[in-house]
Structures are given as C-alpha cells and as structure tokens.
Amino acid sequence: MKEVQCCVVSCEKPLDATYWEAQYKAKLTGWDLGLISPPIKTYIDELENKNSSILIPGCGNSYEAEYLLQKGFTNITVIDIAPTLVGVLKDKFKNNPNIQIILGDFFEHKEKYDLIIEQTFFCALPPIMRQKYVWKMHQLLVDEGKLAGLLFNRTFEVSPPFGGSKEEYEKLFAVAFDFLKIDVCLNSILPRANSELFFELKKNKAVKINLYKFSGITCRDCMEAVTKKFATINGILNTSMTNDFAEVLIVSKNEIAIETLQNAVSFDEKYKIE
C-alpha cells in the first residue's frame, strides 16, 4: 500500500535558489504586496525594544524591514536566497548600519535572534520542509525568543503558496513553542481577507528538538504506528513526521539516545532512523 502525499510542485521542480531567482528575473512576484502587511505593521507598532535583534527570512522586497527602520529599530537582519533580489536590497538599504542583508539559505544560517518575523516564507517552502522549519526556528531564537507573523488558513489549487490550517499549525509547533496567539486576522489586505492567521509563538527553552532522517515507511498507517511507539518513550513530548515520511521531528524533555529511538521501531526491520 503506497499513499505518499508529497506536494505536487516540489516533485516537479525544486523550490531552490534557481527557481526563486527566475521568478524575480521574470518579475513573476505575485506574492509581493508592495507594502507592509497591515497585521504585521500593527504588531511592530506594539514592539517596545528598538534594539532587539530581528530576522526576516525569505524577506523578498522587505517592506517589513523598511518599516522597522522607519520606526527606529537598530538590529535588523534580512535573508533571501535569490541573488537578483538581494542585489536590489543592498542598493535600497545602502549605508544603513541598522540592517544586515544576507544572500543565502535560511536553513544554513547560524545566529541568534530575539524575534523572527514570518511573512509568506513558510508557505513558499515545500510542505515536506515544515518540520525542518520548526527545528530551525527553534535553533535561531534566543531562550526567550519569539516567532510571529502570518500563516495562511486555507488551501491553494496551484502552489506555491502552500496552504494549511490552524489545527495543522497547532500540531506542528506543539511543545517546541508556546502559543501566545493564533487568530484569524481582522485587518488583512482585501485579497487575503479571512484567509490569514496572525500567530505569535514563544520558544520553549526547556525542551530539546531534533530532526532525524527516517526510512522504511510507505503509508500513513505505518507512520501513525511509529509515532505511537515514539510517544511511549519516556521524555518524548511530541513527534511530527514529514508528509513524505522521510524525516521526523522529535521534541523531548531530555536528549534521547538514537539507539532508544531505533529500538522502539525495531518491530519492523525496514524502519531506520539516523
């Protein structure tokens, strides 16, 4: 029985630097609002510490960063994988010491931030990267750090963007983060009205987060059986598997030895965790 629910687009074309660069070169940037998204503007207006370190991943034209600068924030970092776009940003923010512009892959980035702002980056990633997103966000935040911004609360026929639901996000981020807020936005731009959630999550500094490669699973039932087995291990608080069953995110009270994880799934010799 095979029921791999991989995302259509990522199977046909990798959503890598070449893809995004081509979108910018061809000016196919339908996601670009041309201004800061109103719910994020409202959120920024309530931030008090102008020196907190803020990251905007998959920043695109960086209207949020522009607004932060206008409001006097002094420690902003934006990162994007598309060279043409980053060239434009370097010119736009030339000689401004309060913003750092990085050309690179968010998943390779190493730093610590007080706040990370999400604006149509999560939905641009193939859904199989969602567990890695949670793991990476947890890594990049300081102990009291927060992740805040917008997520789509709908599905799309053509992707990217890849949609999702409040229920899915609650399961995905569970335990790794504490939910301070996740509500349907009341001030989205008209084309996105009633389809965006504003969320604010606080890093749970008390837990360990690990992402492992997993092989051997070919159906959703097997995935559920494996997930249940992991849940019986003392210290494991949440388990989430990618929808191609190739990676598993494990949130635990303490570090769990890989042998313990492997033993738990040894009822089927095909299952390998590394």
Ligand SMILES: C[S@@+](CC[C@H](N)C(=O)[O-])C[C@H]1O[C@@H](n2cnc3c(N)ncnc32)[C@H](O)[C@@H]1O
């Ligand atoms: C849908 S666009 C959103 C841009 C911007 N946040 C906005 O709302 O206008 C997604 C952006 O993420 C960037 N991106 C995709 N994968 C990335 C990665 N792994 N690391 C950094 N940037 C990435 C793309 O180049 C693109 O600019």
